[in-house]
Amino acid sequence: MTQGIRVAALDDIPEGEGVAIDKAITGTADDIALLRDTDGSVWALDDTCTHEDASLADGWVEDGYVECPLHSSKFCLKNGEVQGLPATRSTCPHRVEVRDGEVYLFPNQAP
Amino acid sequence: MRIVVAGGGVAGVSTVAALRAGGFDGDLTLVDAGEFPYDRPPLSKEYLAGSRELKQIALQPPHWYDEQGVRLINECTVAALHPADGTVELAGGLLLRADRVVLATGGGAARPPIPGVGGDRVHVLRTAEDADRLRAALTPGARVLVVGAGLIGAEVASTAVDLGCDVVLADPVATPLAAALGEDLAAWLHRLHARRGITTVRAGVASFAETTDGIEASFVGGAEASFAGGVEPRTFDVAGPGVAAEPSRVFDAVVLGVGMTPQTALAESAGLDVDRGVLVDAGQITSNPAVLAVGDGARTRQGPRVEHWEAARHDGARAAATILGTRAPAPTAPWFWTDRHGRHVEVAGHMETADEVIVRGSFDDPSFSVFGLRDGLVVAAAAVDDSTAVRAARRMIDRRVPADPARLSDPSASLRTLLRG
Ligand SMILES: Cc1cc2nc3c(=O)[nH]c(=O)nc-3n(C[C@H](O)[C@H](O)[C@H](O)COP(=O)(O)OP(=O)(O)OC[C@H]3O[C@@H](n4cnc5c(N)ncnc54)[C@H](O)[C@@H]3O)c2cc1C
Ligand code: FES
Numbered sequence: 001m002t003q004g005i006r007v008a009a010l011d012d013i014p015e016g017e018g019v020a021i022d023k024a025i026t027g028t029a030d031d032i033a034l035l036r037d038t039d040g041s042v043w044a045l046d047d048t049c050t051h052e053d054a055s056l057a058d059g060w061v062e063d064g065y066v067e068c069p070l071h072s073s074k075f076c077l078k079n080g081e082v083q084g085l086p087a088t089r090s091t092c093p094h095r096v097e098v099r100d101g102e103v104y105l106f107p108n109q110a111p
Numbered sequence: 112m113r114i115v116v117a118g119g120g121v122a123g124v125s126t127v128a129a130l131r132a133g134g135f136d137g138d139l140t141l142v143d144a145g146e147f148p149y150d151r152p153p154l155s156k157e158y159l160a161g162s163r164e165l166k167q168i169a170l171q172p173p174h175w176y177d178e179q180g181v182r183l184i185n186e187c188t189v190a191a192l193h194p195a196d197g198t199v200e201l202a203g204g205l206l207l208r209a210d211r212v213v214l215a216t217g218g219g220a221a222r223p224p225i226p227g228v229g230g231d232r233v234h235v236l237r238t239a240e241d242a243d244r245l246r247a248a249l250t251p252g253a254r255v256l257v258v259g260a261g262l263i264g265a266e267v268a269s270t271a272v273d274l275g276c277d278v279v280l281a282d283p284v285a286t287p288l289a290a291a292l293g294e295d296l297a298a299w300l301h302r303l304h305a306r307r308g309i310t311t312v313r314a315g316v317a318s319f320a321e322t323t324d325g326i327e328a329s330f331v332g333g334a335e336a337s338f339a340g341g342v343e344p345r346t347f348d349v350a351g352p353g354v355a356a357e358p359s360r361v362f363d364a365v366v367l368g369v370g371m372t373p374q375t376a377l378a379e380s381a382g383l384d385v386d387r388g389v390l391v392d393a394g395q396i397t398s399n400p401a402v403l404a405v406g407d408g409a410r411t412r413q414g415p416r417v418e419h420w421e422a423a424r425h426d427g428a429r430a431a432a433t434i435l436g437t438r439a440p441a442p443t444a445p446w447f448w449t450d451r452h453g454r455h456v457e458v459a460g461h462m463e464t465a466d467e468v469i470v471r472g473s474f475d476d477p478s479f480s481v482f483g484l485r486d487g488l489v490v491a492a493a494a495v496d497d498s499t500a501v502r503a504a505r506r507m508i509d510r511r512v513p514a515d516p517a518r519l520s521d522p523s524a525s526l527r528t529l530l531r532g
Contacts, residue, residue: 069498
């Protein structure tokens, strides 16, 4: 799947926000959160917070991190690393490419 | 340098984590009374409901301590501090050398001196053992009295009703949490109890007495007390202040949710300054520079004691920065969350300081929020099922972004763009 899956138009994701892509589309174990940073860049992480089960796509995206909407754990957009309690496990990053205003996802590939 | 952290709640574990993350490479020991360090908020929610086990609420996975080079001493308490000798004494007499000690011992659930409060049917909730014991009492149909309708009392009442108990929630205050949430939101939240079939009573408890059938609680009302909820809302007219609303009722179990008492015994016997909490400076240092204190058990001289999860975590980060001599993370507006009756509530800032309150959305909406303003600046926000509003508000508070009341109150206006000014 070298072309990636077209999952969204860039304009569908406001800066600082995310959208969840259903695992039925991505073929992954979990839904994938497409997250748009405040600098406009787009990133993808497993959607379910590793703490409980909040959707990171509903989180707050800012300066390279997404903050979980439930208890504020932060995950690094680049590599999924967890930055602080209460979550203790990192989450899985996926490769994303933006071409001509379209967002392509490469599930399970390293960014 | 050798550091001993006494207490493995979120404050103690955060201290240890921040020390290692900040490059501390000395000897690091964490002593905790529990089976292993675990998180407390789920104790009144998923853990009490039985949907999460203890190991699922561990603050760190078991291998973390080895990986971080932290000596974890479980199921053991610190019995005394000897700062002058540079040692910490464990229960059983073992002495640990310590150049600096961090007190992170939290506190215990308060037990007011009500006659009969020591009975077996009276519960408190602070530890996993407390939750296990309470869980065993929350059987379907059990008659449960929750005393105190604040954060923990409301959560326990909600979990108990989920488990099929017949719940009475008593508090002498008409609108619990009004200062923290604002009057309208607090009243709305309190009414959720009655909607779920909980009987709410505006009354305190004067005494408990064991009977053959359970534990009898006698209530003391204010000028009025009402039993609402259940099948038919009922109101009792009471002759006057101090007269029982309903003379008494018998329960299978009673839960006290009336606050916490900071654990200050270690500090006191070590001669540290204590006043409703171990007194600390802005860098978490106590009156003895070799000892720091963090979390629910500590208090700065200027401010009240804060008893919320995130404040404890920040204290830990600040204590680590003090020890490492690095810059402490910038302070942020206080923040806490609570869950009841399936609704997720978050609060940031100090609602009690607001001179104007703006509602964003309507209390009938699936999610809505309330903003507190003072002199045109956002000073607080509280939201039901809208975390983003509170996250935005927190940044508005911290960055002192001028508020536009018209846009704040309009749910279709993006708070993120508002934040950008
Ligand atoms: C049931 C419940 C629900 C809560 N829900 C929420 C919520 O939804 N949101 C929120 O923001 N906050 C919530 N809180 C508050 C939050 O959990 C506390 O603010 C937080 O736990 C404080 O952390 P701490 O580390 O200071 O203290 P604690 O969590 O009390 O930890 C102290 C630790 O020290 C240990 N200890 C004590 N004495 C000794 C000793 N002498 N030697 C060794 N170890 C010792 C104890 O065993 C304990 O593990 C809740 C609290 C409770 C009890
Ligand atoms: S669910 Fe994400 S931090 Fe708790």
